[in-house]
Amino acid sequence: MSEVEERVEGALYATRQKIYPREIQGRFQRLRVYTVWALLGLFYALPWITWQGRQAVLFDLPARKFHIFALTLWPQDFYFLTWLLVIAALALFFVTALAGRLFCGYACPQTVWTEVFIWMERWVEGSRNQQIKLAKGPWTREKVLRKGAKQFLWIAFSLWTGFTFVGYFTPVTELAVKIAQFATGPWETFWVLFYGGATYVNAGFMREQVCKYMCPYARFQSAMFDNDTLIVTYDQSRGEPRGARKKGSDHKARGLGDCVDCTMCVQVCPTGIDIRKGLQYECIACAACVDACDEVMDKVGYPQGLIRYDTHNGLEGRPRHALRPRTIVYGSLLVLLVAGFGVSLMHRNVVGVDVLRDRNALFRERADGLIENVYNVKILNKDGEAHEFTIAAGGLPGLHVDYGARTVAVGPGAVRSVPVKVRVPRGELRGGADIQLTIRTADTRALQATGKARFLAPTN
Ligand code: SF4
Ligand code: SF4
Incomplete structure (x- = not known):
């Protein structure tokens, strides 16, 4: 077996190393926190909102009626849902062509729920170093209590998520009463446990594995990338050769680039990659490494942006183009579909x-x-x-x-x-x-x- 084959086989069968992303502050992290609050707030609050005496958003499958505030979709109107799915898919194509994996880094359910699970983990087990120390240490009373508390929070949050999910399909107040009385039907019980279990496994354990091995979007999105797609990228020409240096020393005179080789960009990465090796399919464009590196650059007194959102063309000093055939085609189709959807909805016979x-x-x-x-x-x-x-x-x-x-x-x-x-x-x-x-x-x-x-x- 050749060396390359051995490496590939080793990578395929290697045991997964758990990633402990270091906590990070910065503008992109703040943006992610706001997005997580907004999206999850919407998900958990929507079923509790009432509209004209009924649940505002209720997908009533037995009655075959979908209520969305003032709008009620009947089986005859279900082509609107198909239409909505097409719009969502096209919007994803458009955003990907324009801004790469922004959806993955900020709005994907996997990212959003994983972020909350990481917050709970940090809250109970402490910083990255404390988590690693706890994981390597023996099973003391403190370890059992901390791990137990984390599992309790994760399971409670997952069950609440499962309950909320089912609350979109069955009146949520009735469901809450049934759960309090242990009187839920078999299907309701199954879906609460199934969705709760999926949340627990995906956000608690699988994490970056979902993006790496399970997500179909990660597989085909590269087909939508070109030299003008926004990606998170390391400016090799500016950063290399990397190396440690004394603060205030003239690194250029020593032939060094701006990368101080602190590995902070690797430590904060939720998928555990080193962006300095170039664009990798595991990168979800979350920009945690951008925040980390900007902070380091501030500390050593260099300009920010050694790792940044940029395009291949931008990185090579060529002009950037937001408007290009594929974005124009996706954008125009999107506008047409959204306008057509709005007009049809307004004129649909009620x-x-x-x-x-x-x-x-x-x-x-x-x-x-x-x-x-x-x-x-x-x-x-x-x-x-x-x-x-x-x-x-x-x-x-x-x-x-x-x-x-x-x-x-x-x-x-x-x-x-x-x-x-x-x-x-x-x-x-x-x-x-x-x-x-x-x-x-x-x-x-x-x-x-x-x-x-x-x-x-x-x-x-
Ligand atoms: S955070 Fe910036 S300076 Fe530190 S290793 Fe990464 S690229 Fe280099
Ligand atoms: S390389 Fe940077 S942008 Fe990509 S996943 Fe890691 S931290 Fe996020």
């Missing part, structure tokens, strides 16, 4: 009708000479307010509609079935013909929908 023939009789010949067909008309009111509907029939001369009332009231977000009798004078029709049944609001807001039906009559 009433619908379903017409089903009564299966018991094809038609009835009445004593007054009329032929009668009976239909079951389902009126769908997807609007946020109640409406009164009239029902009219068209498609044949002399059609008469009878549904036992002047109007039919349907509540907000409700469906109502109405038996409707449609009559036509005998002799107007032989065999059968297609007709339309139209529902119309009889109040201030003009809405209507039409359903098709077949009217049957004797053939002679």
Whole structure:
């Protein structure tokens, strides 16, 4: 086996070394903290917000209705969700082409939850050095207590996460009561434990392994990179040759670059890489190394930016281009899709009708000479307010509609079935013909929908 093969095999089968990222202060770390608070705050708070007497965001699978504040999506509207997914995917392509892995470093759920788990770990076990010392030390009473407290916090936080996740699909207040009474159903229990367990394993143990080996986005994003994509990069021409030096000494006279080889950029890296070796697929562009190196540069009195967000072109001293064919194409498509989505959403019909023939009789010949067909008309009111509907029939001369009332009231977000009798004078029709049944609001807001039906009559 060649040396290279041995190295590759060694890397594949090597036991994972746990990474203890050093705590870091700096502008990018502050940005990440704000993002974590904003995103997780939103995730945990949203299910508790109410809107017009119901949970504001509720994906009610049994009723097949998705409530998002004033908007209620019905099964007929699910193409909007597909549309949203396409917009999200395209937005990711656009951001990646423009700004590299910014999503990974600041907004990816894996990064966000791992950050919180690391905070809890630091809070209980102390700094990086204290954590390493504790891990290497014997199982003393203090070690058991600290490790136990950390596990307790992680498990409690994971279960709360699982509970919140299920709270998007089942009314959260009801779920809280059921959990307090140990009365959750099998599916609710399964999903709370499953999602909680996934959070615990991924953010507590797997961490950077998820980004390295499991994330599909990490695999295909390099296809979206070019020389103008923003990456976290080490300025080799400025930093090398690296080496220690005395503060205030003329390092240039000694032939040294600006890197003092303090390894702070490596110690703060959540994926454990050395960015000075060049761009690596493990790098999630979190910029912890940028903050660490800027702090070192301040201390030794050199300009910041030895490690920085830059593009390949920028690094090589060539002009940077934010506008280029791929960003223009992604950006234009994104604008079109978002605009189309907004317009379709605003103009979507919030009433619908379903017409089903009564299966018991094809038609009835009445004593007054009329032929009668009976239909079951389902009126769908997807609007946020109640409406009164009239029902009219068209498609044949002399059609008469009878549904036992002047109007039919349907509540907000409700469906109502109405038996409707449609009559036509005998002799107007032989065999059968297609007709339309139209529902119309009889109040201030003009809405209507039409359903098709077949009217049957004797053939002679
Ligand atoms: S933090 Fe900066 S100075 Fe220190 S090793 Fe990394 S690149 Fe060099
Ligand atoms: S190399 Fe720097 S930007 Fe990349 S993951 Fe490590 S700390 Fe984050």
